[in-house]
Structure formats: C-alpha cells, structure tokens
Amino acid sequence: MAEKRADFTESATTVPSNATPTMRDVAARAGVSAMTVSRVLKDENVSSATRERVLAAVRELGYRRNEVARNLRLGRPSGMIGLVVTNLGNPFYSQLALGAEQVAEQHGLRLVLGNTAGQVQREHELVDDLLSRRVDGMIVVPAGSRHQHLDPAVLGGIPIVLAASPPAGIDVDTVLVDDFGGARAATARLLADGHRSVGFLGNPPTRYTGAERFRGYWAAHEEAGLTPREDLIRRGPDDIPSAVAAARELLDRADAPTALFCTNNRITLGAYREIRRLGADTVLAGFDDFELADLLDRPITVVSYDAREVGRRAATLLLDRLGPGAGQPARRTMVPTTIVRRGADS
C-alpha cells in the first residue's frame, strides 16, 4: 500500500520530506497558521514580514497550492472544459482542438480531451466521466445522431456546445460549418464554367455533412435552372478506395460527367487518382482544402474553411454561457467557406 506519512512525534519545523507538502506544512515551517499562508498566496493583506517568511517556506518546501482542493472548497467546478471529438487524427478535429485550446487558455481554463473514435458508446462514457470530474462545460462533436444524453438537463445544468453537427432533439449552442453554402458555391462554379453533367461523389446521407453538401450540390443546379442527372450521383463512398471505385464507375460510362463534385478530401483524392490514372480531363471540385493541393498537376477547386475558427467559436460560446450569457436561449453560428482554386500551377 501507499506509504503513509510518518506519524511519530515530529517537531513543528520538521516536515515530511516525501509527500507533496500541504499548506499546513508551509504554515508550520513559517510559524504561522494555514490561514496566513492562504492569504499570502491570494495576495491579501499580510504584513510584509510574515509574507516573506511564508514565501520563503513555500520556496524551501517547493510548495504548490492544490487547486483541486481549492476548487472543492470554493464550490467551483474544476476550471477545465471537456472536448470530445470523433477523431483527433483528422486535421479538422485537431485544428478545432487547437482553436478551442487558444480561447480556453486565455481564460485560464484547461482542455480535457476525449476521443470517441466515432463510437456512441465511448461518447456516453466520456461525457459521463467528464461530468464526474466536474468540468465547467464541454464541447462535443457528436458521434451519433441521437443527442438526448447531451441534454443540459441530463448533464445537470453543465453547459455544452455542439460542433460540426446540429443538435437533434435538444436545444444547445452549436457551431457549424457552412456545408450547404460551400457545396453550392463549388458546384455553381462548375456549372458557371459550362459543365452540364456534374457527377456527385459523397459520403452517406446519414451523415449530416453528407446530407448538407448534397443539398448544396442540388441547390446549385436548381438555381441554374438545371436538374442533376441522378445516374451520376453516388452517395456511398466514404474512404479513398470506395471513392476510387465510384469514380471509375462514373468515368467509364459513355456519357461520363465532365466534372465531379466530391464531399470531402478523401473522396476528392480517390477521384483525383482515378482521373489521373485514366488520363481523363474531368474537372474536379471538392470539399476540404488540403496542404499540397497546389502541387497537383491539374487544377482543382476546393471548398476551404477555418477549422480552428470552429473551435474558437465553440469555446467562446461556452465561455459566454459560463459567465454572462448563462440564461440565454441556444445560439447557432456558422463558419463560412470560401472557394479556392488549387493545383496545376505554383
């Protein structure tokens, strides 16, 4: 078992050398009460003489105030905010985390990280654990489409902000990317360039982004007085291999599309690879910018957005609700997208 602090008679100035020192140890060493130490550490009125003695003791003992105990006593939460994402390995989420960290940091709050790997079960456990650790609030990128367990009511009033996915059946602050607008703009660009058969390669409609980006693709057509050709639409692919396969299907047709819109960068990559392999001159547009995009040897249009900003806004909403904006109705904000041409130049 853990070695307990020595209990045998120990003079007031003798201090257990092993364990992390407590305020009382400092007090004893400085010959004052714990309260005085507390006051010194809080910069309250203490005579400069005793203050010096206390600080000396602090230094000698390497004392560091236990913020956990402090928060408990003050009835405060932990001064940490939970961040639950589906996949930290995805640059989108790591940028989001970075943005959230920036804002949290400015307010002296620390970020506690949880990665769900997209598993709803893990999300449940994580949220529960974070609640038990008394986080001040949490930012969640939901793994599933049911969100009742994220209801502030269930959470015991701890505020929550959803990111990248809209709330389903609950009423909470949310930060979204303009998936619809970005997809619409990119598709419109292709149409404006004269393309009349624009294929669609997208992740499943069950995903929010998949659905929204498809809506955008469709809307762009409607606004141009066109109707997408259903036979050029593939709403299944979700990784590079499946995107390659789907692209091949479309490009092999006699009436192959002259352009493709892809709903994320993995799909774009798959399509790009296949186009290049076939030596086709199909034009490509896709959601998500990526480094290196301009090293590609043929042009490509990408929908770009600031993932870090998503994190910043999420943290900002949360912090506001932790303070002044406590009682406000749920807010929703949307991070804009821009259309960028990449590739085939420098």
Added chain:
Amino acid sequence: MAEKRADFTESATTVPSNATPTMRDVAARAGVSAMTVSRVLKDENVSSATRERVLAAVRELGYRRNEVARNLRLGRPSGMIGLVVTNLGNPFYSQLALGAEQVAEQHGLRLVLGNTAGQVQREHELVDDLLSRRVDGMIVVPAGSRHQHLDPAVLGGIPIVLAASPPAGIDVDTVLVDDFGGARAATARLLADGHRSVGFLGNPPTRYTGAERFRGYWAAHEEAGLTPREDLIRRGPDDIPSAVAAARELLDRADAPTALFCTNNRITLGAYREIRRLGADTVLAGFDDFELADLLDRPITVVSYDAREVGRRAATLLLDRLGPGAGQPARRTMVPTTIVRRGADS
C-alpha cells in the same frame, strides 16, 4: 453572487432542485446515511433492499459521484495526465496526442491538453498549472532546450516523459524518433542510386531534429566513403518560403546537386515546388511522410514513422512509472523509421 441552497426547513425527501445533487441529497431521499450511498456506489455489501432504494434515488436525482472530492479524500491524484505539446496543429503532435489518449483511456485516465506554441514561457506556466491540478504525470514535448524545470525533483516527484526531444540535464523517460537513422537511410538511398552531389536543406542545427538529421546525412556519406560538399548544405530554412529560396540557390548553380535531402515535409514541399517550377530533374528525399505524397507527379523518397506510436510509448512509459516501474532508472525508447518511395505512380 451564487444562489445559495435554500436553508429553510426542508423535509428529508425534499431536495434542492437547482444545484448538482450530493451524496447527502441521495441519502436523504433514500432515507439512509451517506455512508450507505457511498457503499452502494462502490458495490460493497449492502442489503439488496436498501441498494434498490439508493439506486432509485440516484436515478431520480440524476446524481453523479464527484470524483474530484473522492480523489481528494482518497489522497489520490486527479486521474489525469498532462500532455504538453508545441503545436497541436502539426499532424505529428496531434497523432502523438491520439496515441497517448488511446493508452491513457485504456487505463481510465483522461488527457489534459496544453499547447505551448513553442514558447518556453508558456511551457513553464502550463507545467506549473498541471502540477497544481495534481495530474498523475505528464508527457511533454519540450519547447526549449533547457529542461531543469522539468526535473522530477522540481515537479514534486510527479513522473514526466519527454517526447520527440532528448532530456537536457535531467534524467527522465524519453521517447524519440530515429531521426539519425532515418536521415542516414534516406541519404544512403540517394547515394546508392548513384548520386554524388546530394544537397542538404534542413532546419537549424539548434533544433534537435535538425542536428540529428544532419548527422544522419553526414554519416551516410562517410559510410559510402564520401564527403558531403559543404557548398550544397543549407541549415537555415524552416518553412516553405525559405525552403523555396534555399532550393533555388542550390539549383541555380552551375554545379547544382543532382539530389536533395530535406529534413522535414515543409522543406520538402518547398524544394519540390522549386524543382517543379524550374523543370529540373533533381531527385528528392525528405523526412516526414505526407498524405497525398503519391499524387505528386515525380518520385520522391520519404522517411516515414508512426507518430501515434510515439504517443503510445510515452503514455506507456508514464503509466508504468505510475505503477510497478516507479523506482526504475530512466528509460529511453526510439521509434523506428522506414524509407518509402512515393509519387509519380498510384
């Protein structure tokens, strides 16, 4: 100020509806003592009748045990490990974080994140803050080259693991990438392909990776019985623009190198861009793999390694030291690299 719990006479079954319920609230509601609630939650011996009543009360109140208070009482640390990195936006570190999270998660530990943005000052503050929060231990990617403030002694005995950079003047567990071996192997590959003037584009030697990778470059030459041409060595560039400029300098020469070794992917990108712009056929090798590398239209050799594994090992070392391996001497482990050919095919 915060609304205090109503103090007027309140029957045993009435519970404050606003604040997060405590064990006593549950106890009152179930008509038992707090101890019994505690026991139920710990699955200790309690008659199944009372257990049911308690669990019912827990459910009705939405009670969740306060792990913070629990840990305080038990004299345990927080059950969290700190992760301090220089730049979460860099995929290397986000992968590292993901790996560490995986391992921590398996042991029921949560990760607290800190981003130093490479500033030593921030690193100090972060480490200090994490210590005050009583993390079980920490994984640090040091921002600077002086590490005295990371000495376990200074840290009050809290274990620490360094990642990506070796300890300077302190004796702690460390996880490194085989920078030397990777650079040597990549350079050797170029030499084996017949190149006799291999340029070097690398980040400053003040950085550990810069120094190690340069050593590898040099060693490969020596082992081949060659001496690198000093005039083809540029140890300054640290981002894409400066890499472009440095590459141009080398490629503009009458006796331009036939191959270049670059110490990280940004530098590789810069060099690639310049080679492509000039239409040169200089062969490229570089540290760090990158997605899309195989979409490039000319071949490239990259030094690849598993960043997630760095995080996994760091967490594993830390966890071991938290448990059985508490007293061991400092260990050091090195994550291997592999040489991969990329680009100009599919």
Added chain:
DNA sequence: CTGTTAGCGCCTTCAG
C-alpha cells in the same frame, strides 16, 4: 493583521 472554527463532497475507521 492574524488565528479559530467549520465545512466543500467524499470515504476510512470504528462502533453498533
């Protein structure tokens, strides 16, 4: 300016 008392939420120890 400084000390004492009490208690945040929980659990160990010791009585029933």
Added chain:
DNA sequence: CTGAAGGCGCTAACAG
C-alpha cells in the same frame, strides 16, 4: 449490514 465521527487540502466567516 449500517451509522457516526473525523479529515483529505483548502478557505469563507468570524473573532481577536
């Protein structure tokens, strides 16, 4: 099997 007392480290609220 259950409860009462005491305390983890810290700090309000009162004394003095």
